[in-house]
Every structure is written in structure tokens, then in C-alpha cells.
Amino acid sequence: MSRYHLRLCLKLTVLIALSQSYQLKASNDGSGLSTAIAADLVGAFNLSKEDGGAKDSFDVRETEISFYAPIDHLFEGILSIAAHREGGEALYEVHEASISTSKLVSGLSFKLGQYFLGIGRLNRFHRHDWPFVSAPKVTNEFFGSEGVLDSGAEASYLFPSSVYINLTAGVTNGWTYGHSHNEGKKPKIPTHYARLSSFFEPADLGLATGLSYLSRTSAEEEKLQLIGFDGVAKIQSGSFPRFLLQTEAWHREVTPKTGDKSQSAGTYVYPQYGFSKSLSAGCRFDYFTVLSLKDANGSKIANSQYGFVPTLTYKSSEFASFRLAINHETTTQKNQDTTKKQYAELQSIFILGAHPAHDF
Amino acid sequence: MISKIRIFLLLAFFCASKSYAVLKVMASTENLKTVVKEIGGAHVEVESYCKGNQDPHYLEAKPSFMIKTHQADLVIAMGLELEVAWLPKVLSGGRNLKVMKGKKGYLEVGPLLDVLEVHTGHITRADGDVHPDGNPHVDLDPIRIGQIGKHVAARLALLDSKNKGVYEANAQKLMERMEAKTKVWAKRIAATGTKKIVTYHKTLTYFIDRFGLQSAAILEPLPGVPPTAAHILDVIKVAKQAGVKLTLVENIYDDSVAKRVAKELPGMRVVKVPISVGGRQDILKLDDVFEALVVAFEGDSK
Incomplete structure (x- = not known):
């Protein structure tokens, strides 16, 4: 066992012991404190002779410990701490520390603190709750491998209509963008975002859709603008989703203080079929392109990155899942050689303790 | 014209206040x-x-x-x-x-x-x-x-x-009405002579308790866990020893495992029963749910 693993095990043991003592205390004092511990183990292995970019090793990608409870009769709180493997070190960081309520004003909920921004689809879910192993190319490029988290305030309003229409809007510090480990710099305009979502239910199908917008102007006066669509369709069969279709499409525009603006766009589509409560299979299709790529003459250069990722998932329960994904990635650019990567990912996720109910 | 508007407004107010109530x-x-x-x-x-x-x-x-x-x-x-x-x-x-x-x-x-x-002991997810x-x-x-x-x-x-x-x-x-019907249903179930049953999940615990029946076996090895091959063999063994002749599969579960078990047990009947109003097209009232369960016991004898 490497020094990294030893250190990780030690830290995890301390956290679990702490959480159990809190849990025991909570069960006695009626505070309603729940603890959830999630471990996300991922191995990536090259399938072709050429370097496919995978590390050929099986590691702890992330461990996360979350405490959540009602704070009092009005507010709820969550604190989640995650450890990532970065540069051979287990880096612990606060993922979420927020106070929220939906009990102050009818139709309105508020959140204050640090959290993953309420935009798109994947950004609103913990990575261990995603239906596939790793982030699609487009979300990886625009939001990082996990998602964008920041400190600020977010409000969500449910419109009083017969159809579900919800507007979420928030403002965060914006000193950094993405999943950063440095302090960053005070931006000219902080990160601000909104998502308008709706839900339709034709027959047995549940269809949730959302339109998102995010903008920020950095200290260097570089303006970032993101516009995206997300959609999820599900058909439930008894106790499991028989059919799932998840998609996101995003467009990003970055305008520096001087020079040309850059534009890129991408999408992913993930259909999945559930054979039973335990077994499901899906295939994700990814596409990404830099729209503003130009040659010395100012002519546009055609380019694209696309891929498909067949994924097989076995779940013994909602608390343990095993996943196999075969990644096929192709990068093309006019007048350049096409490059291809093939690698397999093996994932095991287990959850100890509570697991709160999920959004649709 | 003004009086028509007044009448309309009065009607609108009446309708609105009625729906509000x-x-x-x-x-x-x-x-x-x-x-x-x-x-x-x-x-x-x-x-x-x-x-x-x-x-x-x-x-x-x-x-x-x-x-x-x-x-x-x-x-x-x-x-x-x-x-x-x-x-x-x-x-x-x-x-x-x-x-x-x-x-x-x-x-x-x-x-x-x-x-x-109600569980009083130490419970974990392993249960x-x-x-x-x-x-x-x-x-x-x-x-x-x-x-x-x-x-x-x-x-x-x-x-x-x-x-x-x-x-x-x-x-x-x-x-x-429920008290009166329960007496009738109890007599009808008693008349069938069936005491022990197999179910898929522990859904019928209260029904079994009310009518003095016994749950001989559950097809799920543990609550919420789909039947395993080893557990199915156990169920067959227990049902054979206890002489169970009726398996009730709640309408929200698949009855294919129960039918497989029944093949190993001569005389075993498998009945898919509604456990809810709307659980079958003809189940429109609560009385229909219990009636369907009683009829499942009566089976061919009715």
C-alpha cells in the first residue's frame, strides 16, 4: 500500500469515526442529523497500443462525507467535505457548506453558502450520482470534471401555475470559476446565473427540461458567457427506470479585454435502458467543437471532438453500484491527422449511511 | 346590461368561493x-x-x-x-x-x-x-x-x-362497514382451510395478522432485495414442508419467480393480487381490494 493510500485510509477512518459518533449523538438528541459517506473508485485502462490517455491504474477518485440536518424549524444545513486525488495527494476540501430554507415564503426557497451552482443537469448532482463514470467532453471543458462550485446566494421560485415552471437564480463571488484550489482574484462582475425549468408528463413519460445562463467578468476583464439546454426523459417501470434519456447542449463565449472572442459548443446524449432494478446499459454520444478556430488568413478551421461511451451498470442496491464504460474518442481538425483514443473505465461506488432523496 | 354584469359577477363570486371552500x-x-x-x-x-x-x-x-x-x-x-x-x-x-x-x-x-x-434490535443495511x-x-x-x-x-x-x-x-x-365486512371475509377465508401462504414482499403482514393467517415464506430474501436462486430453493423447501398451497404476488411485483417456484410444488396456486385501488382495472374501491384478496383464497373452491 502506498503512502497516499495509507494517508487516505487514515483520514477516511477518522472521518467515519467522527461521523458515527455524531450519528449516535444525533440519534439520541433528536437533532435529525444524517451522515452520508460516498466513495467513488475508478480505474482507467488503455485499450489500444497507442497512449489512450488513461493511467492504467485503479484508484480512489473521490471520497465525500456529508452531514445534513434541519438547523431549526426554518432552516436546513449541509456540510460536505470531499477528498480528491491530485498529484498523488489526497486533497480535502469543502464541497458544500450551505444553509437553506423553503419554509419562509410560499413558492420560494433560498440557499446561502458554498454549493454547486444550480445550472444544467450534471452540475446539480454529485458525481457519484451521475449515470456514467466521467464527465462528457462538453461539461468537462466548461465546468471541469466535477462541476462549478462557489460561494454565494441562490433563490428558486416555483410559479403558481398548473404546469411546473421553476426559476433558479444566483450570484456567487466569482473570484474563481470552476473547481479551483486557489483564491483567485476579485472579478469585475461576479458570477451570476439562472435556470428556467419545466416538466411535462405525456402518458408514462416524465420529461424535465431546463434553460441555463451564466456570466462572469474576471479581474482581467475577460467576459465569460454560457448558455445551455438540459433535458431528462424517464419511463419508470415498477421500482426502476426502464428508460432514461439525458442530454445537455452548451455554448460558451469568452471575450477578452483585447483580442478576438472565442466560441465553442458541445453536447452529449445518453440513452439508457434498464433491464431490471439491478442492471442497465446505455451509450453516451459526445460532441464538441471550437467554433472560433481560424487559420492565419482568418478562415474558419473545421474541427470536432466526438466520442461514444457504451456503459454497463450493475446496482445491488441504491447504495452500491459497479460500472464498466468503454470510451472511444476521436479528434479531427482540418489539415491535421485524426487522433483516436480508446480506454476502459471501471467504477465502483458505495454509500455508507443516509442517502437523501434525489431530484427527478 | 348593468344587471347582467352584476349577475355574472355574483355567479363568478359564488363559483370562486365555492371552489375555494x-x-x-x-x-x-x-x-x-x-x-x-x-x-x-x-x-x-x-x-x-x-x-x-x-x-x-x-x-x-x-x-x-x-x-x-x-x-x-x-x-x-x-x-x-x-x-x-x-x-x-x-x-x-x-x-x-x-x-x-x-x-x-x-x-x-x-x-x-x-x-x-417494529424493530427494536440493531438494524443495518445488511438486513x-x-x-x-x-x-x-x-x-x-x-x-x-x-x-x-x-x-x-x-x-x-x-x-x-x-x-x-x-x-x-x-x-x-x-x-x-369495514367491521361488518371483516367478519364476513374472515368466515370466507376460514372456510377455504388455507392458513399458510407465500408472498413476494411483506406487504400483506396486516391482512395476514387480521385474518389469523401465517406467512410461511417471503420470495424476497430480504426486504427490497430481488429473489436469489439460493433463496428460491429455501422457499421451495419451506413451502413443501409447511404444505403451502397458495402464493400471493402483489400486483406491483413480477410473478415469474413465484410461477417457477410453483412448478416445483404440486398443487401450489399463484395468484397476482391487487394491493391497491387501481391495482387492477376492476378495483375501484377499498372493499374491492379486500374482496380480491379473499377471492384469491377461495380460488377454484368458489
Whole structure:
């Protein structure tokens, strides 16, 4: 066992012991404190002779410990701490520390603190709750491998209509963008975002859709603008989703203080079929392109990155899942050689303790 | 012309005030919805989150539930953690201050009843999806249905005191009808001579208890865990030794495993039974649910 693993095990043991003592205390004092511990183990292995970019090793990608409870009769709180493997070190960081309520004003909920921004689809879910192993190319490029988290305030309003229409809007510090480990710099305009979502239910199908917008102007006066669509369709069969279709499409525009603006766009589509409560299979299709790529003459250069990722998932329960994904990635650019990567990912996720109910 | 406008405005006001007077209720299951409808009559508008052919343990917290919750005056749940996987999300997503837990507009009926299978020992996930506070399928006992009716009536009266008498009278009628029918159903089940049964999940615990029956085996090795090959062999062995001749598969579960087991047990009947109103096309009332269960016992002898 490497020094990294030893250190990780030690830290995890301390956290679990702490959480159990809190849990025991909570069960006695009626505070309603729940603890959830999630471990996300991922191995990536090259399938072709050429370097496919995978590390050929099986590691702890992330461990996360979350405490959540009602704070009092009005507010709820969550604190989640995650450890990532970065540069051979287990880096612990606060993922979420927020106070929220939906009990102050009818139709309105508020959140204050640090959290993953309420935009798109994947950004609103913990990575261990995603239906596939790793982030699609487009979300990886625009939001990082996990998602964008920041400190600020977010409000969500449910419109009083017969159809579900919800507007979420928030403002965060914006000193950094993405999943950063440095302090960053005070931006000219902080990160601000909104998502308008709706839900339709034709027959047995549940269809949730959302339109998102995010903008920020950095200290260097570089303006970032993101516009995206997300959609999820599900058909439930008894106790499991028989059919799932998840998609996101995003467009990003970055305008520096001087020079040309850059534009890129991408999408992913993930259909999945559930054979039973335990077994499901899906295939994700990814596409990404830099729209503003130009040659010395100012002519546009055609380019694209696309891929498909067949994924097989076995779940013994909602608390343990095993996943196999075969990644096929192709990068093309006019007048350049096409490059291809093939690698397999093996994932095991287990959850100890509570697991709160999920959004649709 | 002015008088026509006045009449129209008066009618509009009358209609608006009348619709406002009706209590909007969301029930977690079809069975609870049926109780509420029977108690509340014309004074309530009630819908259920979970339909008769769906498993209330594993519902999705759909946004459409949230909008209905947002508009509700009362949310009634079974409790005992039956809806723990989705209802908390629906309540917080509904953002309706009236129906939050602890408010007058939120009622869990299960904990108000005499609950079976309350676990006192140390429970872990290795024991499956156990409900530590007791079996939540209280609605499959006709007597407890009567008791649920009383609790529903009390809560409706709290929210709409002017119709208290109507709610109490309807609850009393439901209670009396269930008591009378239970006596008849008990006699009919006793006449079949069937005492021991196999079920898929521990859904029929209260029915079994009420009618003096015995659960010889459960097809799930642990609550919420699909049958395994080893466990199926155990069930066959136990059912053979106990001389079980009837397997009841609740309508929300697949009956193929039960049919496989039955092939190894001569004389074993497998009946897919509705456990909820709407669980089968012809199951429109609570009485129909219990009637269908009794008929399953009577089988060919009827």
C-alpha cells in the first residue's frame, strides 16, 4: 500500500469515526442529523497500443462525507467535505457548506453558502450520482470534471401555475470559476446565473427540461458567457427506470479585454435502458467543437471532438453500484491527422449511511 | 346590461368561493386517496402521488408532484418511512408552507395506529430495506382502514371545522362497514382451510395478522432485495414442508419467480393480487381490494 493510500485510509477512518459518533449523538438528541459517506473508485485502462490517455491504474477518485440536518424549524444545513486525488495527494476540501430554507415564503426557497451552482443537469448532482463514470467532453471543458462550485446566494421560485415552471437564480463571488484550489482574484462582475425549468408528463413519460445562463467578468476583464439546454426523459417501470434519456447542449463565449472572442459548443446524449432494478446499459454520444478556430488568413478551421461511451451498470442496491464504460474518442481538425483514443473505465461506488432523496 | 354584469359577477363570486371552500388533498397512495374521498365527499378534491400499479417505496420525486403539493391544503402519507425515498423532496420542492412536516396540513397515519414488526434490535443495511418503525402497509387491514378514516376525519375537521359533522359521520360509516365486512371475509377465508401462504414482499403482514393467517415464506430474501436462486430453493423447501398451497404476488411485483417456484410444488396456486385501488382495472374501491384478496383464497373452491 502506498503512502497516499495509507494517508487516505487514515483520514477516511477518522472521518467515519467522527461521523458515527455524531450519528449516535444525533440519534439520541433528536437533532435529525444524517451522515452520508460516498466513495467513488475508478480505474482507467488503455485499450489500444497507442497512449489512450488513461493511467492504467485503479484508484480512489473521490471520497465525500456529508452531514445534513434541519438547523431549526426554518432552516436546513449541509456540510460536505470531499477528498480528491491530485498529484498523488489526497486533497480535502469543502464541497458544500450551505444553509437553506423553503419554509419562509410560499413558492420560494433560498440557499446561502458554498454549493454547486444550480445550472444544467450534471452540475446539480454529485458525481457519484451521475449515470456514467466521467464527465462528457462538453461539461468537462466548461465546468471541469466535477462541476462549478462557489460561494454565494441562490433563490428558486416555483410559479403558481398548473404546469411546473421553476426559476433558479444566483450570484456567487466569482473570484474563481470552476473547481479551483486557489483564491483567485476579485472579478469585475461576479458570477451570476439562472435556470428556467419545466416538466411535462405525456402518458408514462416524465420529461424535465431546463434553460441555463451564466456570466462572469474576471479581474482581467475577460467576459465569460454560457448558455445551455438540459433535458431528462424517464419511463419508470415498477421500482426502476426502464428508460432514461439525458442530454445537455452548451455554448460558451469568452471575450477578452483585447483580442478576438472565442466560441465553442458541445453536447452529449445518453440513452439508457434498464433491464431490471439491478442492471442497465446505455451509450453516451459526445460532441464538441471550437467554433472560433481560424487559420492565419482568418478562415474558419473545421474541427470536432466526438466520442461514444457504451456503459454497463450493475446496482445491488441504491447504495452500491459497479460500472464498466468503454470510451472511444476521436479528434479531427482540418489539415491535421485524426487522433483516436480508446480506454476502459471501471467504477465502483458505495454509500455508507443516509442517502437523501434525489431530484427527478 | 348593468344587471347582467352584476349577475355574472355574483355567479363568478359564488363559483370562486365555492371552489375555494373545497379542500385540496394529496394522498401518497391510491388507498389513502380513496379513504379521503370517502370521508371528505364533495368537500375535498383529492389526488394521489402513487398510482395503484406503482410501488410506493420507489417513486420518483417528479416536479409534477411538487406543483400539486404547492397547491394542496393537506398532504396525507402512510409514514413509517414508506415514502422516505421521495416525499421529503416533493415537500421541499413544493414550497407550500401549509403542508410542511409539523404543520396542520401534513398528516402521517401509520404512526397513529397499532404498528406491527417494529424493530427494536440493531438494524443495518445488511438486513435489506427494513422499516425500523414498523411495517408501513397498514392500509391492507380493513379494521385499520376504519381507524385511518377516523384520523383523516379529525384532520379534515381541523382544517374545515364547519363540515366536521359530515367527516365524522362518514368516518363512522366507513368504520362500521369495514367491521361488518371483516367478519364476513374472515368466515370466507376460514372456510377455504388455507392458513399458510407465500408472498413476494411483506406487504400483506396486516391482512395476514387480521385474518389469523401465517406467512410461511417471503420470495424476497430480504426486504427490497430481488429473489436469489439460493433463496428460491429455501422457499421451495419451506413451502413443501409447511404444505403451502397458495402464493400471493402483489400486483406491483413480477410473478415469474413465484410461477417457477410453483412448478416445483404440486398443487401450489399463484395468484397476482391487487394491493391497491387501481391495482387492477376492476378495483375501484377499498372493499374491492379486500374482496380480491379473499377471492384469491377461495380460488377454484368458489
